[in-house]
Amino acid sequence: MQKIHSVSVRALAEFAFEKGDLIPAARAAAQMRDGVRGHQALQELLPSSWRAETPVSRDIPIDGRVLRVHGRADAVYTDRELVRVLEIKTTVRDPGGILKYDYPAHWAQGEIYAALLCMNTGAQRAEVRLTYARLDGKKREYSEDYNAWELEERLMAYARPYLAWIATVDDWKELSKPTLDELTFPFEAYRDGQREMAGAVYRAMKRHANALIEAPTGIGKTAASLFGALKALGEGHVTSIFYLTARTTGRRAAEDALALMRERGLAIRGLTITAKEKVCLLEKQDCMGCPYAAGYYDRRREALREAMHVEQLDAEAVRSLALRHELCPFELSLDISETADVVICDYNYVFDPRVRLKRYFDSKSRVGLLVDEAHNLADRARDMLSAELSGKRLAELRSLARRFEGDDSPMVKLMGELLRVLDGREAEQECASELPGEIALAAKRFAEIADELEPVEPDIVDFVYDVQWFSRIAGRFTPDAYRALMAPEDRYLSVRLWCFDPSAYIKKTLSRVGGAALFSATLAPMEYYASLLGADGEADAQLQLQSPFPRENLRVLRMPVAVGTKDRERTLGAVAQIIHAMAQARPGNYLACFPSYAYMTQAFRRYRLLWPYDEAICQESAMPEKARQAFIGRFLPAPEKSLVAFIVLGGVFAEGVDLPEDRLSGAAIVTVGIPQLSFEREALREQLDDADDGGYDAAYTYPGLRRVLQAAGRVIRTERDRGVVLLIDMRYRQEKYRALMPPHWDVRDVKKMSDLKAELGAFWKEGD
Ligand code: SF4
Missing domain, CATH: 3.40.50.300 (P-loop containing nucleotide triphosphate hydrolases)
Known part of the structure; x- marks a missing residue:
């Protein structure tokens, strides 16, 4: 049986005439939404003999393959002799400025529909009408007559290169398949x-x-x-x-x-998609004026063909391919994803x-x-x-727009309208289960009009996208999944539509x-x-x-020290003593994990004060990649002297880092890791709270313990690893924490420093 390849009419037309620049995705999406409304308005004006939104499909055999071409035409008219096809394109441009052959892909779309309909009905003549319309009703219409044989020829001319591309993809699959089986x-x-x-x-x-x-x-x-x-x-x-x-x-x-x-x-063929800002080829990302975005579609097909012969398409490989073809590497990686x-x-x-x-x-x-x-x-x-709308940011951007465009510009006026509903002078912090209707309406109006004003200042463009997003989220708002968190910010109101579920x-x-x-x-x-x-x-x-690792290779010791917020100052010395005892029991690298930067820094300072000649390092907030690598580089294999790294639970060094064998010998975890109180967490707790205290657990206990277990998970990475985990908090003895401990942990309670030292000494001796 012949294999059938499916392709939409639109994709086939775009493939045949792909050319032009990248358009920012959000703007393209906004045009599409408007497009639906514009289409409906024009379809309603057609005589009743026309059919709107008509599905059209046909299997076309070509060179030993079958191409199933399908789509939904905007409107068609058919009789035994004649086929008429209407293609509607809504645009934010003035349609009067669009020339007949500005967009060959639009003609190709109409021609493919007309060809399929002629083949399906036997009609010999066809007319393709192309209408460019703007939402305000302004439009421009063009039409072209064809013979059926001429349309068929065009369809084949579009389909053949497409099938040649599909054949390249198929060839790869045929090569890959037996290796997957084996x-x-x-x-x-x-x-x-x-x-x-x-x-x-x-x-x-x-x-x-x-x-x-x-x-x-x-x-x-x-x-x-x-x-x-x-x-x-x-x-x-x-x-x-x-x-x-x-x-x-x-x-x-x-x-x-x-x-x-x-x-x-x-x-x-494995592809890694790397964030836009990390693979961007410009020193300062500016997609609107970027040479790698201009003419992107004129050059991408060749790069895609070359990519079919590369198996490891990691960030570096994609970047060099993009450079060779002068293309944006990020967009190229998205396009390659279709065949990876x-x-x-x-x-x-x-x-x-x-x-x-x-x-x-x-x-x-x-x-x-x-x-x-x-x-x-x-x-x-x-x-x-979730989405956020900040009155303070809007006020700042309005001042910027005033400087660029003057007080009377439409954008400045529009911003002023939105700012009026974000007055925070009498506002108080509030968590509401209802959508603030007046703000949502004002944001919707702003989002619709601002896009048509086509702002160019990047900060204002970003803000317009953000308000469009806010408006979309407002449309999703339901009390069982969302809360509106409102807070005064200087003289203005900040509104966060927060998805808690x-x-x-x-x-x-x-x-x-x-x-x-x-x-x-x-x-x-x-x-x-x-x-x-x-x-x-x-x-x-x-x-x-x-x-999979021997249970006896991990020793988990539970130390009942009061480390709640009120007790931290008082027990800081005891905590430092425990960490020091862990590090002294055997030379190695150790983690000391804390729930916040403030607590970690306090403990680190005390540790340095008590043991100034010990090796100790401390995580900093927002460490760049290089600094992180240097920090991890301090964990040398089998060190002669112990190193203690003070880190934050849930941070970059407590999760996702791999320190196998003697690069990590233990971790002391201070507190049960409960996240700090926040407006969002409290809203989550309140929402999920029930008689069993389920809300508290979901908002605090589970995420806290998850951070603890992630940090503890750094200690044993291979069959040969041995190590210790110290759990420092009174609360670890509570039943709910005990129940959440991994079943393969052998947890022992230790109350005194002398017992801790004895346990650690015995553990390391067993392994020697
Ligand atoms: S190369 Fe950079 S600036 Fe250019 S389109 Fe890509 S991400 Fe944008």
């Missing part, structure tokens, strides 16, 4: 749990369901999950794999796992409605998702689905893909995370894996 696990043996994990991932993709997997650190989650997903890819259950990770280290681990599989014969087998990227390309890759995630697809460090997903989704949105996103596996070392309690992450459906699976 792929074996890329290590000599599975670690305990890896086979189960790979199986769970494979089954999730085969059944198009979700798997939630808690797997201890060091188990080899990246290789196991990719192996399961690649098997599903080889059998055609998914069309490609998206590996989502929140950190650079996670990205590298996925790239390394693929490289290892390539060494064993796998032919796989594995795409490694951040969560936002799937879950953030503003930047998600619409081509895969706006409608149903068969992409397989792997979500690494899935415990981060809910908090990230909360941010992605993203579970329905996550679930919907997962339901559109071809199967997903969400995994992390810290997903306790599992029922809570299953419902939060939308993995609690009937077909979904949950799996909790045990640590």
Whole structure:
């Protein structure tokens, strides 16, 4: 049976005539929304013999392949002799300024519809009408007559190069398929749990369901999950794999796992999408005036062809390909994603409605998702689905607009209108379950009009996008998922539409893909995370894996010290003594983890005061990449003298860093990690609170303990690792914390310093 390739009329026309510059995505989206309204207005004016929104489709055999061309024409008229096709293009430009052949792809779209209809009905003549319309009713119409044979010829001329491109993609798939079938696990043996994990991932993709997997650190989650997903890819259950990770280290681990599989014969094209600001080729990112954006579509096809022959498309490879073809590397990576087998990227390309890759995630697809460090997903989704409108920022930008455009400019007036509803002089901090209607309306009006004013000042352009986003979020606002957090800011009001419950949105996103596996070392309690992450459906699976490493290699000691906010000053000396005892028990590198920068800095100073000649370093806030690397570089293998690194729980050094074997010997974790009180956390607690105190746990206990377990997870990374974890807080003895401890932990209570030293001494002696 011949393989059928599907393509939409629009995609085929754009492929044939792709040319021009990149348009900022948000502006293109705004034009599309307006487009729907503009289309409807024109369709209503047509005589009744015309049919609006008509589906058209036909299979076209060409050179041994079949191309299924399909689409929905704006309006058509057909009889036995004649076909008429109307193509409507709404625009923010003055339609009077658009010449007949300015946009060949628009003509091609009409011609393809007309060709398909002639072939379907047998009509011999056709007319294509092209109408450019603006929302205010101004329009420009063009038309062209054709013979059926002439249209067929044009259709073939558009389809042949497209099929040649598809043949290149097919050739790659044919080369890759047998290597996927023959792929074996890329290590000599599975670690305990890896086979189960790979199986769970494979089954999730085969059944198009979700798997939630808690797997201890060091188990080899990246290789196991990719192996399961690649098997599903080889059998055609998914069309490609998206590996989502929140950190650079996670990205590298996925790239390394693929490289290892390539060494064993796998032919796989893996692409890493790197954030725009990191791969930008200009010194200062300016997309509007960028030479790599100008003429992007004139040059990209050649680069895409070249990319078909590159298997490892990491940031550097994409950048050099983009440079050779003078293209924006970020946009190029998005375009390459359409043919890559594995795409490694951040969560936002799937879950953030503003930047998600619409081509895969706006409608149903068969992409397989792997979500690494899935415990981060809910908090990230909360941010992605929230929006803020700051009166103070608006006032500053209005002053800027005045300077550029004068007091009477339409933009300055529009900003003034919005500012009037953001008067904060009598406002108080408030958390409301209802949308502030007057503000939402004013934001909607601003968003609609401001775009047509076409601002050019980058800060104002950004602000317009932000208000458009605020307006979109206002449209989603429901009391069971959102709160309006209002706070005075100088004389103005700041409004945050905060999504405290993203579970329905996550679930919907997962339901559109071809199967997903969400995994992390810290997903306790599992029922809570299953419902939060939308993995609690009937077909979904949950799996909790045990640590593959000998239990006796980790010693967990619980120290009942009062470290609540009121007690910290009083017990600072005791905490420093415990950390010092840990570091003195055996030369090595150690972490001392604190819940906040303030507490960490206080403890670090006390430690330095007491032991000025000890090796101790302290994390700083907002450390650049180089400083981070230098910090991690201090963790030398098998040091002769101990090093203590004071770090913050939940920060860059407490999660996602890999310090195997003798590069890390222990971690002292001070407090149960509860996040600081905040407006948002309190709103979450209040919303979810019930008789069982569920709101408090969801807002504070679970995220706190998750940070603790992530930090503790740095200690044991391989079979040969040995190390200690000290849990310093009275609260660790409470039942709810005990219940959330990993089952493979052997936790011992230690009350006195002498007992601590004895326990540590005995532990290290056992291993010698
Ligand atoms: S190269 Fe940089 S400035 Fe140019 S379009 Fe890409 S991201 Fe924007």
